[in-house]
Amino acid sequence: TNRTLFLRPEQSPVFALPYSRARQALDEVDASTERKFQRDMKVAQQLRRQAAKLNNIGINSGSDLLTVKTKQLNLRAEKLEEAAAPAHREKSAGAIKLANRGTHAKVLITLDDAAVETPDGTPLFRTGKRHICQGDRIVLLGRNGVGKSRFVTLIRNAIVEPDTVPNVKVTPSTVLGYSDQALSGISGDDTPLMLVSRRYDVGEQRARSLLAGAGVVIEMQEKKIGALSGGQKARLMMLALRLANPNFYLLDEPTNHLDIDGQEALEAELLAHQASCVLASHDRSFIRAIGNRFWLIEKRRLTEVEDPEDFFRSVAEGAG
Known part of the structure; x- marks a missing residue:
């Protein structure tokens, strides 16, 4: 044949x-x-990173001009993202989809020099005055042991139990989606089908369909979660996050x-x-790919940096 047609949905x-x-x-x-697509998304990320920095400065200074500039940068980024079209990808093990329940709040979390400590109370670092705003994708940078996971735990506790964490203020409309390294949000004694149908009040057929779409095949849906592979557990955790409908x-x-396909799907979502x-x-x-703001933890201080590259270089030099 001298003509070839490739069937694709789009x-x-x-x-x-x-x-x-x-x-x-x-x-x-x-x-x-x-x-x-990658070029356009990179430019959009740079615009959002600039907007996030201006937004933080504007909130602290009360500058209307910076607020307008922030909106302009975000609008430019939004137009780029809407027009950008990724290349076609063949169907992988299962789709990872996340939700984003809207909120009108501009600032989600305010940190007023909060103290981050080990479980036994040993000081790790202080946050300084920081704001986490809608649309921020903040990456924590720092060597092992500086307190990244403890900082994540601090914010989680402040959201789950409002007004119990000193110097951390959470907007009431904030709805949390949380996943830790151990995937502790899913119990090994449940089955995937029980987890989805009971926790999120969906019918059995709908639960089976959601699980299959996330890459948990029919024959694994009624086995204990502990029997799933690491990749299947991660995909199940991402499905649980989506069904919680956080913002x-x-x-x-x-x-x-996650395998490479799963990582790329999570990035895209x-x-x-x-x-x-x-x-x-x-x-x-x-x-x-993900970050539009970067917070570096070192020497018991948290500081905002422009990008992660200097940190990556310092880690590489230390390893060499």
Whole structure:
């Protein structure tokens, strides 16, 4: 044959070429589309990072001009993101989808020099005056042991038990989606079907459909969660997060158990929903793709930095 049609949901390209050459031509088109998408998304992230910094300064200074500038930058980023089209991807093990319940609050969390400590009360660092705003995707940078996970726990406690954590103020409309390294949000004694149908009050058929869509196949849905692979548990945890319908995510090493397809799907969902989140991760490509603000913890201080590259270099030099 001298004509080849590739069936795809969004658009079915046709080439006046035999299959092998058409496949090569299609791959080249996809690669070009993906490069443009990545460029556009990178520019959009830079705009949002600039907006987030101006927003934080504007809140502290009460500057109306900075507020207007922030809105302009976010609007430019939004237009880029809406127009950007990723290259087609073949269907993977299961779709990872997240939700983003809206909130009208501009500032979700205010940190007023809060103290971060170990469980036995040993001081780790203080936060300084910080704001976590709607649309922020804050990546925590720092070497092992500086207190990243303890900081995540501090914010979680402040959301789950309002007014119990000194110097941390949480907007009442904040709804938390939380995942830690151990995936403790899902019990090993439950089955995936029990977890989804009971916790989120959905019928059995709907629960089975949701699980299958997340990559938990039918034959695993009634086995104990403890029997699932790390990747299946991670996908189940992401499904549980979506069904909780949060507007703010706390993610501690969210890519630890995900395969490459799962990581890319999580990245795409966080970006597409403009999810507000604070996360800790060792995955550099994930950090670069997701973050629009970066908080560095070192020498018992938390400071905001422009990007993660200096930190990455210091870690590499220390390892060398």
